[in-house]
Amino acid sequence: MKPRKEIRPPRLAEKFLSWYCRPELLEDLQGDLNEYFHRNAKSRGVLRAKLIYAIDVLKFLRLYTVRKPEFINILINWIMLGSYVKTSGRSILRNKLFSAINIIGLAVSMSVGLLMIGIISDIYSYDTFHEHHDRIYRISSQYQWLENKNDHGNASNSMMVGKAMQENFPEVEKTAVLHTGFGGDLQFGETTVSLNGLWANESMFDVFSFTLLEGNPATALKQPFSIVLTETSAHKLFGDGNALGKTITLNKDRQYTITGIMKDIPKFSHIKFDLLGSLNTREITKEDDREWDWDNVWSTYVYVLMQPGTDIEAFQSKLNAYARQNDNLIPNVKVYLGCQPITDILVGEDLNNQIGPTFGKITFWIFIAITAVILLSAAFNYTNLSIARSLRRSREVGVRKIIGAVKGHIIGQFVVESIIISLLALVFAFGLFILLKPHLLSLQGDLQELLVLDISPALVGYFVLFALMVGALAGIMPALFFSKINAVKVLKDVSGIQVFRKITMRKVLIVFQYCISIIFITSMFILHKQYKHFLAFNLGFTTENIVNVSLQGNKADPIVDDLRALPEVENISRSRLITSTGNYWGAHLKTEKDPTDSALVWHNFIDENYLPLHDFKFLAGRNFEAKPDSAKETEIIVNQNVLKRFNIASQIPADAIGETVKLDNQKVTIIGVLSDFTYGKADSKNSNEVIFRYGKKEAAYLNVKLQTHNRIETQAKMEAIWKKHDSVHPMYAKLYTDQIRDSYDGLEASIKLATFMAAMAICISSLGLLGMVVFTTETRLREVSIRKVLGASEGKLIFLLGRGFIVLLAIASAISLPVTYLFFDKILLVQIGNHTSIAPFEMFAGVIGILVLAGVLIGSQTFKVARANPAEVLKNE
Amino acid sequence: MKGTNLGEFEELVLLTIAALMSEAYSVAICDELEKQTGRSAKLGVVHAVLNRLEEKGLVKSKLGEATSTRGGKRKRYYSVTAAGKSALLKAKEVRDNLWSMIPNMSLKNI
Known part of the structure; x- marks a missing residue:
């Protein structure tokens, strides 16, 4: 054993060299590099020598050393691609069951991936319509009273900071100051409409790229008592008539002049409003005594347009210095300032008091993580199933190899096959995407406002790209596995191949997948019981047949008198x-x-x-x-x-x-x-x-x-009465029991989510289990046949084959049931008042359902093997 | 005129091949060049030059024996062709002519 033998040049570099180098130059180059390598290894140490070797390999990458791509190879690859597609199609058709399972399994998890892509694409479209979106920052604040610093900062800030931005910071080109709470009932002639909006200063249209259709953007919000309406708002108030220059009355109080009509706000703007009022109006109307106070950081939003090329870190330290100067203005209060790019607002730092709904960084990353887990799990199942079927396909691969296929061809064939399956899955996933979209959006009120998930050509492009990636990811493992098959051995004796030695790993994964399924389905049952319990909860008074009508500021007496006249x-x-x-x-x-x-x-x-x-x-x-x-x-x-x-x-x-x-x-x-x-x-x-x-x-x-059976008719009658008293606001009337149900929409959303996750997890784990069962039964086909010949009954054989899986499922239940129970009983439910206790039904219904499903899966496969004619099986060997 | 004109480094490499006679393969050429000129000759550069010389037909090569230090790879031995020889001679002639035109006195005073 010479020690020198162990010193070797880096393998990766060697491979790279032989990959790119022309064959006629290769041997000489390799030899030279080896000679230098050994020389360097002696004089400078092995590590340096390896490094030099790698660098030299890169240096040799020159025009004259690089292999020219041969036309014939390209041609062959193209022809082979056609052949791959053809054979893949045949293989998919031949094993209809397996293909269906694979396609469904991938489709289910891919639909989640598609939703994720839709969400990401929506979220990253936010606020990019602003021409200067790369230079717009929002100034945030963080409030501290004595030593109690709030955990989260605020998206809002003070009027004082807005003013300081304009006056004290030369790197700020323009500052837009927004203030909440503008709007109310706008009256023009006979028409009155109710609109919500913001106060805004004159730089509004310099910072943001909201387009003015009529009016001058530079002066629209300059004068007090100016109003800018969006197109839709203007239409509500004036119909098709001209709005610019008209005077309207706001809240039956002040007169405002319309100085601009704005194009409607793009969907992907985090700032939304029906109308804008000039901010300096507030100086005249004196809305707030504490308007200019340093610590009044709750209703104003400050956005700055930075000069091109500003160093944001330097700007941040100037902000800090400025904030510390003002520490003494309000006793015991400190306000910290920060700045955040406008494109980061939707999924950036979690700030309180946002101007509109945001997605939140944590929610976003949790969602991405769940998607990744689901996808990986499904891709793993595909791999599992494909390799489980290797016994059937290995002969085919053997013949291919003997005819002259090299590794690359085999890999190509299997990757193409999995990509085709994943593209087929994409079709189903797309259907699921369309189906799931409204459910996802209705899960929570904010989501509906935030996302549209519209299907655009770009989005479809992403989807296809995604399907290609999933296909490649799922196919690469089986492809590598098959490419390594030894042709001679396989053709001589199929059972000679060593299939996937990491069997323990797969068992652990099955247990893990089933644990997740059981946890989700049990959670769903438990939450559902709580939901039903709270809807039927005895409050101590009755809510039956009571409709609550919001007065919305109207005088009660006349409405009451009219309503009483109704017989119902x-x-x-x-x-x-x-x-x-x-x-x-x-x-x-x-x-x-x-x-x-x-x-x-x-x-x-x-x-x-x-x-x-x-x-x-x-x-x-x-x-x-x-x-x-x-x-x-x-x-x-x-x-x-x-x-x-x-x-x-x-x-x-x-x-x-x-x-x-x-x-x-x-x-x-x-x-x-x-x-x-x-x-x-x-x-x-x-x-x-x-x-x-x-x-x-x-x-x-x-x-x-x-006291009525015809609620719709009664509702219409009530609405007619309402119209008589208030023509501006639509009637807001709801059944008391519906209002109570609405107040539990968070719980309802959790149940929906748990149901969806449970369905997903069960689907994926069932497929994983099926892969395992098929694999085990096929490898033991001969053993089973011999047992049968020797006199074993079918029942015993089924038990023999299924035993191992029953144990796995039992382990999964034994882990997940107590975990779920403890989580709900000790952590979650104790935080909920008046909850009902967990009964055996919720604990076991889901598990039994899953076990029955798994039993059917195991049974169907083992039954098939147990029923097989041993003579047939043994004859083939 | 491609084929006959020699660059400075090309000439040096060609001369080294001639000097090393039957031992002229890439690593040996590098070592010899380093020894003679005192400056380091990079393998990649020498390889590129050898390749170019062969393309011009000034040298020819054949594969030799394998050694263990080369990881079982054979050496490629280079030898100067007739065209190479005439190119070298021509280069030398040009220099000699120029040298002979310089009077002894004029260099001494520099």
Whole structure:
């Protein structure tokens, strides 16, 4: 053993050299390089020698050394490609079951990939329509009171910073300052429409590329009381008539002149509005006493257009210095400033108080990670299945090799085959994409506003590219495997080939895939039970047949009178809030006995009809009596929790009547005690001390109790009445039970997501299992035949073959069930108030379903093998 | 006029091949050039020149024996062809003529 033998030039470099070098020059070059290598290895050490070798190989890459591509090779490759496609087509048709499984498996996971591509393509289209989008930055803020620095910064900033940007920073070319809260009811002649928008300063159209169709962008927002409308808004107010220069009345108060008509905002803008008002109007109307305060960082948004070539880091340090100068302006408050490119807003740093919906960095990356896991899992299954079928295909490969196919040809053939399968899968995936798109968008309200997922030629191009990549990824492993098959051995004895030695790895993966499936399906069942439970939850009062109508600032009395005239209306009450849907309104209460014990209680303003209409249970005392609006507040009705909290009258309801308490420092008498009911949401753990106060004029909602079978007709009648009283705003009326259901839409979205994930995971793991089963049964075909000849029964054979998989599934269940149970029982459900416990049904329904499915898969394959005629099998060997 | 004109480095390589006689293969040529000129001759450069000389027909090559230091690869031995010889002679002649035109005195004073 000479030690020198172990010193070798780097293999990669050697391979590279022989790949590119002309054959007639190759031997000489290799020899020379080797000679130098050994010389260098002695004088400078092996590592340096290797490095020099690699560098020399690169240096030899010259025109005269490089192999010329031969025309004949290209031609052959083209001809072969046709042949690959043909044989792949045949192979796909011959094994219809396997091809279908592969295509479906890939299609399911690819549909997720397509959604992901759609989302990414949408997200990266955001705000790129601005001509200077590479130079626009948003100035963000972070608020600190004493030592309590907020975890997240704010997207918003102060008016003061907006002004400073223009005046103190020469690197800032232009500054756009936006302020929320402009808009309301716009009136022109007889028409009134309700619009929402922003205050904006005159640089708005210099920074952003919103196009003005009419009006001068430089001066449109210069004068106070100027308004710029979008095309759609202008159309609502003026129809097809001319809008520019007209004067409108805003909120029946001030007059504004229309100085510009803007093209509608592109879909992919993170700033959205119906109209803009000139920011300097606020100086005249004096909207806010603290307008220019340093710490008023909640409603203003500052965007700057930087000079070309500005060093952003230097700018950031100037911002820091500027912010520290102002530390003393407001005692105990510090504000930090940051800047963020406009194209980063949608998936950048998670900031609070965004001007519109954003996607959020974390959500984005979680989504990408899940997609990647699903895709890899599916690609792995494809590999698994293809190799499992190797016993059938290896003879074909052997013959090909003997005819003269080299490794490259075999690899080419199998990669082409998997690419064809993946392109077929793309067709199905595309169908799924169309099918899933609306569900994804409706999953959460914001998503619908953020994404469109429109199919454009570019997107289809990405999809095809994606399918090619998935195909190559899934096909490369089987291709390499088959290319290494030894032709002679294979033709002599099929069972001689060594198939995929990493069998343990595959078992672990099967267990892992099944764990995921079980976790998702069980979660779905558990969440679904909670959802049903909360919808049917006994709130302590009735919500049946009650329609809540939002008054939207209108006077209640005339509407109530008209509605009462409808025969279907049984009764009408008024309230400030709709409770049990997650709304809260607090007030401070204390007793006279212990004035230091003051606590926050929840309250609602109601009229005399509210409690009977909702069927509240009185434990003692009486309901409110009708009172004029001018009457002083002297009475309240409390629930039992209030008595407990303050220990009023030893918590005996009857004795509490007539007790006086102080509500927001005003003396009031308890006239009634109600049994406990749910004020916030049934799933919240907030305290539940509630008082009712009498206040007709505080009402924001009418609670209309109906007695009807034809709800649609009644709704139409109500709408007609509404129209009579308010022609501007559409009626907002909803069934109380629907409102409660809507308040659980987060839970509903989780269930949808869990269902989808479960379906996906089950699909993928079933395919993985199928691959394993086929592989195992085919390799044991001979053994099974011999056993059968010796007298084993079919049942025993099925048991023999299936045993191993049952064990794997049992392990998966044993791992995932306790994990799921503990997660929900100890972590998730404890955070939810009034949850129901997990029953055996939810725990086991999903698992049993999965096990049955797996059983069918295993059974069908093992049954086939067990039924095979041993004479046939053994004859072939 | 391609084929007869020699560059400076080409001439040196051609001369080295002639000097090394039967031992002229790439590595040996490099070593000899380094020894004689005192400057390092890069293998890649020498290879390119050898290739060019062969294209011009000034040298011819044949494969020789393999050695273990070369990892079992054979050496390519170069020898000067008749065209190469005449090119060398022509180059020498040009120089000699120019040298003979220089009077002794004129160089001494520099």
